[in-house]
Amino acid sequence: MSKNMLENIRAVIFDLDGTLVDSMWMWESIDIEFLTARGLEMPENLKYEIEGISFAQTADYFIKRFNLKDTPQELMKIWNGMAYEKYCKEVPLKPGAKQFLDLLKEKEIRVGIGTSNSYELTRACLKAHDILEDIDYILTSDEVPNGKPAPDIYLMVAEHFNVAPEHCMVFEDIPNGMRAAISAGMKVCGVEDEFSTEQNPLKKELSDYYITSYEEILNGTYEDLT
CATH class of the missing domain: 1.10.150 (DNA polymerase; domain 1)
Incomplete structure (x- = not known):
């Protein structure tokens, strides 16, 4: 595991669909x-x-x-x-996601979800994959004034954790989510998803790091685009 990606990171915030789960x-x-x-x-x-x-x-x-x-x-x-x-x-976790969540817990990095999905479905999905207990806080776009690409959802998760935006990293699979994280002043790790492969060049332009699976974080083979 390369230490660079998580250096000075105190909170990690995941989008859900296409980012943490293949949905x-x-x-x-x-x-x-x-x-x-x-x-x-x-x-x-x-x-x-x-x-x-x-x-x-x-x-x-x-x-x-x-x-x-x-x-x-x-x-x-x-x-x-x-x-x-x-x-x-029918919806699987992204490869290596559970192991990455375990790593974040080991490093005492707070873990949040910032999703455009509903709260009920988000909880049901996380519970079905036995990772609900790995998530410290869930916030949906219905609970903030403006959805992505506005930064509201990610800023509110950071505020809940009392962590400054520059110490947060967001994992996202779509450009509008990445733009939300950038507007919030946070680091961005792009996540490859089959549903949006035609947007990969744009996603990489918007990302500080890029992964095709969470296994690449665990073995240090992720793309560093900084």
């Missing part, structure tokens, strides 16, 4: 299933249009974009139900 494929599948059931087509660039925004904002977006009669609360309840079983049974 982005699932959300695209849910979007397709949801829209098809209502006789609607999946827009080609939908994933970019909702990238980083909160669960509630996504519901508002769907209502306006597809002229739905549902309330945001009704949509979120439907999506939670569709996703719950998948999170618990």
Whole structure:
């Protein structure tokens, strides 16, 4: 393990989907299933249009974009139900993630989650993978004034830990999340995800470090882009 990445880092904050767990494929599948059931087509660039925004904002977006009669609360309840079983049974942790969490605990580095997902699904996912106890604090975009790429969510996690932004490192898989971390004044480690491989060059531009799996942190083979 190279010490450079975590040098002077007192808190690590993870995004959830596509970063800590391999779940982005699932959300695209849910979007397709949801829209098809209502006789609607999946827009080609939908994933970019909702990238980083909160669960509630996504519901508002769907209502306006597809002229739905549902309330945001009704949509979120439907999506939670569709996703719950998948999170618990089909969504795997990223390789090496559990071992990296163990390392952070060993180094007494605080661990937070800053996600655009719902609180209920986040807890269910972490519990299903037996890592809920490894996370010190969970914050969702629905609990902050502005979703990613605004820095609000990451700044609030740092404030909760009483750790200055320059001593925080954020792990993210999408550019808007990385921009949020940069705006917060934090270090960024980009995480490769199959769902966003076409954005890899941009992700590397926005990252201080880059990994294809957490195993690269454990064996010191991650990319140092500083």
